[in-house]
Structure formats: C-alpha cells, structure tokens
Amino acid sequence: MVEIREKDTKSISGIPMVLVLLVLVAAGLYQIAIGIGDDALILIIAGFAFVALAATLLAGLYTVAPNQSAVLSLFGKYVGTVDEQGLRWNNIFYTKKKVSKRVRNFESGKLKVNELDGSPIEIAAIVVWEVSDSAEAVFNVDNYESFVQIQSEAAIRAMATSYPYDQHEDGQISLRSHPDEISERLRVEIQDRLAKAGIHVIESRISHLAYSPEIAGAMLQRQQAGAIIAARKKIVEGAVGMVEDALAELKSKNIIDLDAERRATMVSNLLVVLCSDKATQPVVNTGSLY
DSSP states (O other): OOOOOOOBOOOEEHHHHHHHHHHHHHHHHHHHHHHHHHTOHHHHHHHHHHHHHHHHHHTTEEEEOTTEEEEEEETTEEEEEEOOOEEEEOOTTEEEEEEEOSOEEEEOOOEEEEOTTSOEEEEEEEEEEEESOHHHHHHTSSOHHHHHHHHHHHHHHHHHTTSOSSOOSTTOOOTTTOHHHHHHHHHHHHHHHHGGGTEEEEEEEEEEEEEOHHHHHHHHHHHHHHHHHHHHHHHHHHHHHHHHHHHHHHHHTTSOOOOHHHHHHHHHHHHHHHHOSSOOOOOOOOSOOO
C-alpha cells in the first residue's frame, strides 16, 4: 500500500475571484444586451462566453472553516492540503474533500471479554481523538471514522485480556486498582492501531468496568471473603503483638510469674478477647501464681 502524507499546497483567496466573476458576468450581460440591440450575433456569442467562463470558474470556489482542511486531488492524484480559513479558490478540476480537525470523542459499547485470569467482564471506554494528518485519513483508510471506532474496540479487548480485574499481589497492575496506568496503556494501544490513519488519540478512559452478570454474585462473594481474610490477618497480627507486649510487661515488673501451662492459658484468653468480633467473657486463671 502506498502511504500518503499531508503536504501543504497554495490557494488563491476567494474574494478577488468573486469580484472577477462578477465582472465577467456583468461584461457578458452587457455584451448580450448590446448584441441584441444592434442585432450583432458576435457580441451575443461573446456575452454568453463571458457568462459561461464565469460559471466555469465558479466551480473552483470553496470554503475552509476553522479547524478544518480541504484535501485536493486531480483525477485521483493527491495534490495537497489547504488549511487556510475562509473563501478559497483552486483549479476547477481539483476534487476538494473537507476533513474536520476538531476534537471528537465516542464511547464504545459494553464489550464482553475475558480478563487475564479468564473471568468474563464487561468493559467500555471513552476515546478522545482528532485528525492530525488529513491526507492519511482520506487516502490511507476507506472510512476513517469507522476505522477509529472498530480499531478502538479491538484495542480495548486486547488491553482487557492483558490485565486481571482485581489486584492479587502488591505491585500488580489491575483494571480496577490502577485506572491511570490502564488508561495510558489503552491510549498507547489505540494510537498504535490508528497511526497509519492520521489520527491522534488525545485521551482514553474506561467508562464502565464490571464482572459479567453470570459471575458477578460469585466474584462479589470472593471479594468479600478476601477482604474478611485480610482484615482477620491484620487483627491477629495486632493481637499477637499486644499479647507479647502484655506478657513482657508483666514479667519485667515482676507482677506475675507464669509457668508454661498457665502462660498458654493466658495467651489463649487474651487472643480470644482481642480477636473476637463479639463481647467475650474470658476465663482467667486465678489460682496460685507462684
């Protein structure tokens, strides 16, 4: 495939050309009027020729709006791109295709894919983009707007399969826990796919992320179980530290001196008190301590 890149081309301001056209039309009408009055066929023909010339030159006029460009081609061959705003004029045989360079965005539909761990999820994203090379957008792809949408959805699918939905270990990037990193990765993924179409991806961001309905309940229970386990682990770690501190403090101040069996009983009671999520009535050894 022959890749075409944008190049600037010159154009003539349309205002002077409008004045020229008005002069030609006025001159033609004047010649026709004189020719009819004098019964001079040559003047009538000349008048119609002036009017026909004006009508022909009129085909070269076109307008370029702000943040818009006109891609010019001559019998299928790319000539150049005009970015100058306002009324312009070029060769009447040039084909002029307008391309908007305004910032645009679209939101993909909810795509159902399997994330890295194989769980089905629903994901959607918003993509903000603009045309950076109008010649590439027109000539390198058939329909650049459709191309942007299809390739963006393909990039979203590819990105979603590369990361887990939830973070399973410290430092791991996941779809839910690292939105900024995922958004940047998605932007790069889409940009790589759209580079040949003259498209610049400004931003991409996930707008919807959830487990598929058929497993949402089970995954929620797993998340809750994981949260409970993590919380219990923290509670136990804290309780063990508090028991160690309590026993060390009792020993250092010679408050009590426990043998191995009573020490174990004391530790058990303290852990029950500290780790239980309900009010407890610990059984404390009140027998002889010495």
